[in-house]
Amino acid sequence: MDTLSQSFTFSQRAQKLSGSAIREILKVTARPEIISFAGGLPTPVGFPVEEMQSAFNKVLSEQGRVALQYTTTEGYLPLRQWLADQMSAEGASVHADEILLVNGSQQALDMLGKLFIDEGSKVLVESPTYLGALQALSVYDPAFVAIPTDDQGMIPEYVSAPEAMGARLLYALPNFQNPTGLRLPLERRQDLVERCAAAHIPIVEDDPYGELRYAGERLPSLLSLGRKAGATVIRLGTFSKVLAPGLRLGYIVAPAKIIDKLVQIKQATDLHTSTLTQMAVYEAVHNGFLDKHLPKVRDIYQKQCAIMLDAMDTHFPNTAKWTRPEGGMFIWVTLPKHVNASALLQKAIENLVAFVPGEPFYAGDDVQHNTLRLSFATVPEEKIREGIAILGKLIKEA
Amino acid sequence: MDTLSQSFTFSQRAQKLSGSAIREILKVTARPEIISFAGGLPTPVGFPVEEMQSAFNKVLSEQGRVALQYTTTEGYLPLRQWLADQMSAEGASVHADEILLVNGSQQALDMLGKLFIDEGSKVLVESPTYLGALQALSVYDPAFVAIPTDDQGMIPEYVSAPEAMGARLLYALPNFQNPTGLRLPLERRQDLVERCAAAHIPIVEDDPYGELRYAGERLPSLLSLGRKAGATVIRLGTFSKVLAPGLRLGYIVAPAKIIDKLVQIKQATDLHTSTLTQMAVYEAVHNGFLDKHLPKVRDIYQKQCAIMLDAMDTHFPNTAKWTRPEGGMFIWVTLPKHVNASALLQKAIENLVAFVPGEPFYAGDDVQHNTLRLSFATVPEEKIREGIAILGKLIKEA
Numbered sequence: 118m119d120t121l122s123q124s125f126t127f128s129q130r131a132q133k134l135s136g137s138a139i140r141e142i143l144k145v146t147a148r149p150e151i152i153s154f155a156g157g158l159p160t161p162v163g164f165p166v167e168e169m170q171s172a173f174n175k176v177l178s179e180q181g182r183v184a185l186q187y188t189t190t191e192g193y194l195p196l197r198q199w200l201a202d203q204m205s206a207e208g209a210s211v212h213a214d215e216i217l218l219v220n221g222s223q224q225a226l227d228m229l230g231k232l233f234i235d236e237g238s239k240v241l242v243e244s245p246t247y248l249g250a251l252q253a254l255s256v257y258d259p260a261f262v263a264i265p266t267d268d269q270g271m272i273p274e275y276v277s278a279p280e281a282m283g284a285r286l287l288y289a290l291p292n293f294q295n296p297t298g299l300r301l302p303l304e305r306r307q308d309l310v311e312r313c314a315a316a317h318i319p320i321v322e323d324d325p326y327g328e329l330r331y332a333g334e335r336l337p338s339l340l341s342l343g344r345k346a347g348a349t350v351i352r353l354g355t356f357s358k359v360l361a362p363g364l365r366l367g368y369i370v371a372p373a374k375i376i377d378k379l380v381q382i383k384q385a386t387d388l389h390t391s392t393l394t395q396m397a398v399y400e401a402v403h404n405g406f407l408d409k410h411l412p413k414v415r416d417i418y419q420k421q422c423a424i425m426l427d428a429m430d431t432h433f434p435n436t437a438k439w440t441r442p443e444g445g446m447f448i449w450v451t452l453p454k455h456v457n458a459s460a461l462l463q464k465a466i467e468n469l470v471a472f473v474p475g476e477p478f479y480a481g482d483d484v485q486h487n488t489l490r491l492s493f494a495t496v497p498e499e500k501i502r503e504g505i506a507i508l509g510k511l512i513k514e515a
Numbered sequence: 516m517d518t519l520s521q522s523f524t525f526s527q528r529a530q531k532l533s534g535s536a537i538r539e540i541l542k543v544t545a546r547p548e549i550i551s552f553a554g555g556l557p558t559p560v561g562f563p564v565e566e567m568q569s570a571f572n573k574v575l576s577e578q579g580r581v582a583l584q585y586t587t588t589e590g591y592l593p594l595r596q597w598l599a600d601q602m603s604a605e606g607a608s609v610h611a612d613e614i615l616l617v618n619g620s621q622q623a624l625d626m627l628g629k630l631f632i633d634e635g636s637k638v639l640v641e642s643p644t645y646l647g648a649l650q651a652l653s654v655y656d657p658a659f660v661a662i663p664t665d666d667q668g669m670i671p672e673y674v675s676a677p678e679a680m681g682a683r684l685l686y687a688l689p690n691f692q693n694p695t696g697l698r699l700p701l702e703r704r705q706d707l708v709e710r711c712a713a714a715h716i717p718i719v720e721d722d723p724y725g726e727l728r729y730a731g732e733r734l735p736s737l738l739s740l741g742r743k744a745g746a747t748v749i750r751l752g753t754f755s756k757v758l759a760p761g762l763r764l765g766y767i768v769a770p771a772k773i774i775d776k777l778v779q780i781k782q783a784t785d786l787h788t789s790t791l792t793q794m795a796v797y798e799a800v801h802n803g804f805l806d807k808h809l810p811k812v813r814d815i816y817q818k819q820c821a822i823m824l825d826a827m828d829t830h831f832p833n834t835a836k837w838t839r840p841e842g843g844m845f846i847w848v849t850l851p852k853h854v855n856a857s858a859l860l861q862k863a864i865e866n867l868v869a870f871v872p873g874e875p876f877y878a879g880d881d882v883q884h885n886t887l888r889l890s891f892a893t894v895p896e897e898k899i900r901e902g903i904a905i906l907g908k909l910i911k912e913a
Contacts, residue, residue: 124747125717126683127776128655131630134779140588158585166579173571181564185759187556190538220618224785231654232529252783256629257526285524319523349522361583363790378525381532385650387622391792392761 130256142462146471152504153471154491157295157446160421161495163414164361165401172400176393184393190384191376192218192368193395199403200354200368209341209352217376217383218390222323222353222367226253228382229286229321229351232375234259239284241318243271245449245478245488247295250288250323259285263481268440270294270301273308276316284318291339292327293445296478296490300443303336307346310339314348322352328359328411331419332443340370351375356398359407359414364394418446418494421501425493428502432509446494449475452487456515459486464511470504528654537646537871540860544869550902552889553869555693555844558819559893561812562759563799570798574791582791588782589774590616590766591793597801598752598766607739607750607768615774615781616788620721620751620765624651626780627719627749630773631683632657639685639716641669643847643876643886645693648686648721657683661879666838668692668699671706674714682716689737690725691843694876694888698841701734705744708737712746721751726809729817730841738768749773754796756844757805757812762792816844816892819899823891826900830907844892847873850885854913857884862909868902 146153176184191197197213204211219225226249234240234257242250244263251261262284264275271289275281289309291301301309313320322339343350355367369379383389422442429439429448436453452458458474465471475488493501537553544551574582589595595611602609617623624647632638632655640648642661649659660682662673669687673679687707689699699707711718720737741748753765767777781787820840827837827846834851850856856872863869873886891899 124712124715124745125631125773128629128631128633128636128683130633131776131780134776134783140782161580161584164580164583166575166583169583170572170575170579173575174568177564177568177571181568182559182562183761185562185564185567185761186559187760220785220788223783227784231526233523233526235526235528238526249783249786256780256783285526314522317522347522362585363581363583365785365787365789375523378529378532382529382654384538385532385621385647385654386625387618387763388647389763390618391763391789394789394792 130258134256142471142473145466151466151469151471152496152500154493154496154504155471155473156492156495158495159358159362159446160417163417165406165410168401168406169361169397172397173393176396176400180396184396186392188389188392188395190380190389192216192390193392193399195403196395196399199399204340204370207341208337209344211370214373215370215376217369217379218395219367219369219383220365220387220390221357221362222325222355223249223253225353225367225369226250227256228379228386230254230257231382232378233285233319239281241276241281241284241287242480243289243294244481244483245296245475246288246480247290247323248477251480254288261480263479263483265483266297266299268299269305270297270299271305271309273305273312276309276312276318281316281318286321287313287318288321288323289339290323292324293329293442293447295326295445296447296473296475297449298440298442298445298447300333300336306336306339306342310343310346310348310350314343314346319349319351322350324352325355325358326445329415329418329446330444331415331422359411360398360401364398366390366394366398418444421493421496421498422448424498424501425491425505428505429509432506434509434513437512446492448491448493450489450491451485452489452512452515454487456512457486458489461489461511461515465508468507468511470507472508528656532654537875540869540871543864549864549867549869550894550898551869552891552894552902553871554890554893556893557756557760557844558815561815563804563808566799566804567759567795570795571791574794574798578794582794584790586787586790586793588778588787590614590788591790591797593801594793594797597797602738602768605739606735607742609768612771613768613774615767615777616793617765617767617781618763618785618788619755619760620723620753621647621651623751623765623767624648625654626767626777626784627684628652628655629780630776631717637679637682639674639679639682640878641687641692642879642881643694643873644686644878645688645721646875649878652686659878661877661881663881664695664697666697667703668695668697669703669707671703671710674707674710674716679714679716684719685711685716686719686721687737688721690722691727691840691845693724693843694845694871694873695847696838696840696843696845697847698731698734704734704737704740708741708744708746708748712741712744717747717749719749719751723753723756724843726757727813727816727844728842729813729820757809758796758799762796764788764792764796819891819894820846822896822899823889823903826903827907830904832907832911835910844890846889846891848887848889849883850887850910850913852885854910855884856887859887859909859913863906866905866909868905870906
């Protein structure tokens with residue numbers, strides 16, 4: 118033991134922590150010569166740089182001293198009111214005091230872990246699910262219970278199974294899920310909220326991708342369906358995919374009793390989210406800017422997705438299966454049973470292509486080693502075709 | 516029990532949470548007719564609004580897509596490098612990979628709680644100490660051990676007492692402490708780091724106010740002394756008092772082994788701190804702006820402090836004692852033993868003056884009910900004199 122390691126002791130939770138598998142993969146694949154389908158970054162082509170510049174300018178020139186001062190933990194009231202109005206217009210009557218602004222939805226997940234999870238508390242998650250949620254919640258040492266999914270998404274019946282009883286939370290990404298790209302159909306949404314209401318299981322509806330819908334009809338949120346069914350729904354939203362992720366601005370919608378407690382947690386955690394950022398985002402969005410902006414962003418993703426699906430149809434063997442997303446940034450691939458996606462990744466990197474193997478997205482023991490996630494968000498058209506052709510060849514050889 | 520309260524279960528830690536006492540007082544005292552010495556807000560007169568506007572403008576016009584994209588969890592490298600250079604110039608050789616950027620030092624406290632504290636872990640704190648630190652760390656359920664202070668600040672010998680043995684952390688504010696305004700003398704700093712090195716107790720040096728020094732010489736940081744003495748020192752810094760708190764930007768300096776773990780924690784907590792904010796702050800500070808800006812800020816606080824001390828000399832009874840800060844924002848008052856500061860606050864509010872009673876700043880059982888904190892930072896000169904005269908009268912009557 119060296120001197121340094123003797124001079125401090127980490128908590129048990131910290132000793133269990135490990136780095137993100139994706140983070141490690143992204144480090145390897147950051148080399149510019151690699152065609153990377155691994156990242157989860159939105160395309161910067163869609164960032165409204167000029168509008169954000171105007172917004173920051175306006176706020177700093179007109180209300181600079183307010184924007185640079187501490188603010189309330191709950192967040193900037195006009196923005197909370199704007200969000201409440203948006204959601205109310207979409208069918209879930211929401212009040213500003215049911216909204217808390219946070220540093221992106223990732224912070225919401227951490228705070229929900231603090232609020233709801235004791236060591237060993239059951240948390241229901243889709244299998245597979247967003248690995249950032251598994252990381253955030255794992256810090257609080259829950260017992261994850263995996264809810265199986267099929268090609269329509271999560272199967273709601275499992276919520277009523279004995280293994281799910283007494284769960285503190287159910288975590289769901291109903292729209293264009295990360296990693297599968299699947300959207301939960303209306304009947305399943307209805308079934309899910311009813312079962313959760315009956316079982317007294319609060320639902321966390323994480324919806325970063327809902328506005329990135331480029332096909333199909335808008336479906337009602339779990340929040341709006343849940344309120345009618347008597348379920349407790351905590352909805353997480355973010356400006357990361359509709360404006361820009363570098364701002365780190367998201368929000369939590371929940372019954373006031375839950376928000377009150379989250380405000381105490383947020384206060385102890387970091388006092389509040391940047392006043393300036395909140396005011397600038399309000400300035401950017403409150404006059405209907407997103408109505409003009411989002412169609413452009415959707416067009417970019419729709420086109421990129423179509424190119425990738427077309428290339429997969431051409432180059433992937435028919436022993437592989439994959440999702441055909443109507444929104445979001447991801448395609449989920451199921452390879453033939455004998456192909457291990459981690460081994461495939463090694464080969465792919467040698468051939469200058471990268472993706473994320475499915476493994477880290479599973480919470481339970483049912484890890485499907487023959488799965489992988491592809492992101493089409495940031496790769497140029499020609500590189501998508503080239504990279505998919507290489508991957509297809511490697512899969513056929515595997 | 517109503518339906519809602521049956522439909523979810525909070526974690527044990529959340530059930531123990533309560534709101535901040537100061538927060539409640541601030542709500543009452545936010546009425547404009549009240550002369551409030553209760554707040555801990557820096558004066559907005561000192562905010563460099565135009566410079567921040569230029570900085571955000573420059574970053575968004577020249578590197579907009581980078582500034583709006585996700586970045587690394589560690590934070591923006593040029594800013595980390597600039598911070599490392601600053602500290603190295605001040606006598607503690609620091610590398611950029613020993614720095615992590617966070618959402619203000621409050622977030623650092625939460626992350627340190629996650630990293631170091633198990634249920635019942637000993638944490639040494641000055642008595643009294645910053646109540647936001649008590650709040651942040653309490654979430655992880657430590658056993659606080661109060662280190663007594665006298666009119667020079669914390670008394671280092673207590674670090675070697677049996678009650679302190681095996682402590683996971685010692686939390687100290689060596690410069691112009693919140694709430695006392697005291698600065699730890701050099702000999703005590705040296706004694707403290709040596710005792711902590713010998714006892715293998717890592718020191719958290721929280722230094723939000725160090726740059727707000729308007730009298731006396733600069734003293735070496737616990738970081739620089741600690742490195743020479745073989746102590747583990749984790750230094751917390753913030754741009755809240757030297758630029759503006761609404762930005763929510765702070766940083767942690769620690770040995771790389773600790774930073775590596777904190778990066779994992781930060782990633783699970785909220786991925787990273789705003790890319791744009793980090794880049795704009797770098798833009799604002801990297802050409803030596805603070806060297807011109809800080810003297811102006813110090814002048815404001817020096818003047819405000821002198822006015823308050825002068826008014827106290829005139830109006831307070833000589834049975835009360837108070838600190839005479841050489842920096843920072845706070846004066847700490849010890850009233851005659853029989854005067855309860857909370858009872859005095861009720862009277863004061865009736866007379867349209869507010870302060871914070873000392874009680875919430877104590878972690879242990881040695882609560883001194885006859886203490887209170889006054890902030891001179893945001894109150895205009897005439898109001899300081901008026902408010903202090905009223906308080907003096909009430910103390911004499913008590």
